[in-house]
Amino acid sequence: MATSTSNNGEPASDTGAQFLSAGYVVRPAEDRAALDRVRQLTAAAAAAALKIALPNDIGAFLDTIHERVKVADLNDFRLAILDKLLADPQFRPAYFACGRKLVEEVVGNELAMQRNIGLSVQLPNDDSSLLPLHSDTWGSECSPFEVVLWIPLVDVVRTKSMFLLPPEPDRQWRARVHEFMQQGTEALFKAVEPELAFIPITYGEVMLFTPTVMHGNRVNREPGTRWSFNMRFKGLFTPYANKKLGDYFSPVSVRPASQIGLSFDMPGSGDG
Template sequence: MDFLKKIETDLSAAFVQNGYIVQQCENLSALDKIRHKTVDLATNFLEVPYPEDAGEFLDKIFSLVPVEKLNSFRLHIISGLMAEAWFREAYFSCARSLVETIVGNELVMQRNIGLSIQFPGDDSSLLPLHSDSWGSECSPFEVVLWIPLVDCHRTKSMFILPPAADAKWRERVKEFAGAGTESLYRAVEPEIEWLEVPYGNVVLFTPTIMHGNRLNQESTTRWSMNIRFKGLFTPYSDKRLGEYFAPIAVRAASKIGMKFTMPGGFNE
């Protein structure tokens, strides 16, 4: 039996087949607030005035930040965003119904935020081809909510290997054990998909499939955020509840059940 609504069934089928979904942000005002705060933190770090065009400012940030200061700049923005009490709920609201459809409505959310700032031609922020679930740290029940703060396309974006191709190449990974990740990438490259994600859209994808980024060969900077979600009661790997993940949606019946104890002597 399947009691999902048609829209839920369609979204679920697309996610299973493609490994990801790109859709419009469900709360654009929240996304704008996140981008505004990001720009505010950036201008604070650089000691420059707030720009008239936030998107253009972020696109051209490479002209203001030396590569050797990029990591400290990135950490400044992450800590500033995480210090805001509203940030995590705002981020979730950008795709709440999508996450609930794909994952469920009792959820945990990654405690920290991932932030990628990739300058044109800079090889210091590359994320080679990988699948998070191949190691012991990532549960295959996780999903990643990836949100760009600028228009992302081609090498300014991320790539994924669709599930059917991923399954085929996964069986052959051992053939590349001595050749390295780059050799594997070259083999799968004809089958990868580059995600086109304009600002105002979000991506939800499964980290079980191979994905990553390459050298940004576009003329502007990539800015993207990512946070993981999973079902509260699904299996965990090394990234534990309370350490890596924090509950954000626990239903009443679950709260009662987790606190329930049998009365003494009941089974005597």
């Protein structure tokens, strides 16, 4: 049930209340220069993969990338970009700077951050890279304590964006998921479709959402290509599922008191 108070009775912030009721919040990037850097690094990696000079209008270049990349080459293209971004030490700090305070407000200020980068490039009318309706926590890989910082590099709307089922209808439908086991996820999608929200986001904004609720994407029927990143965060000391600290998450903020606690040794027993 959505609530406007935290479970210890203190008033939840507007952001917290909205996150609980809608399952997501959209906010302006906290560091616009960092967001522009993320986009610039991505566009430069895309231009390098295409062996062309980086065009002046980065936004238009990304939005019309379907004019230069065939569906058959899309995954190799995407992986080439990711290789470059993963090797760039500026990328993850810049990404975190786009929504750090937002993540801290919703999650906490001792955080673990996903080590790899999720990048989605969805060409118009391409059905090869869809993410069907799902909840990350239904599998064994994801902990429900995770959130996703989702950042588009172009304006996204309707099917160019992602969809999400708000927590309250998600709770109701989750109890009925077993009814769709034989029919599959498309049947479940059709059932929940009237209650889904496609989230419009303008370049310059970021979204934080809970991947515990049903979400996914559809064939992009808009004229431009969607570019979006997703990166998971969670409280450093909250439960992990199979996406573990070390191979999947790395600590990004450990407060001094925790640093002391982690390295504290009890007094020796004196017996050697």
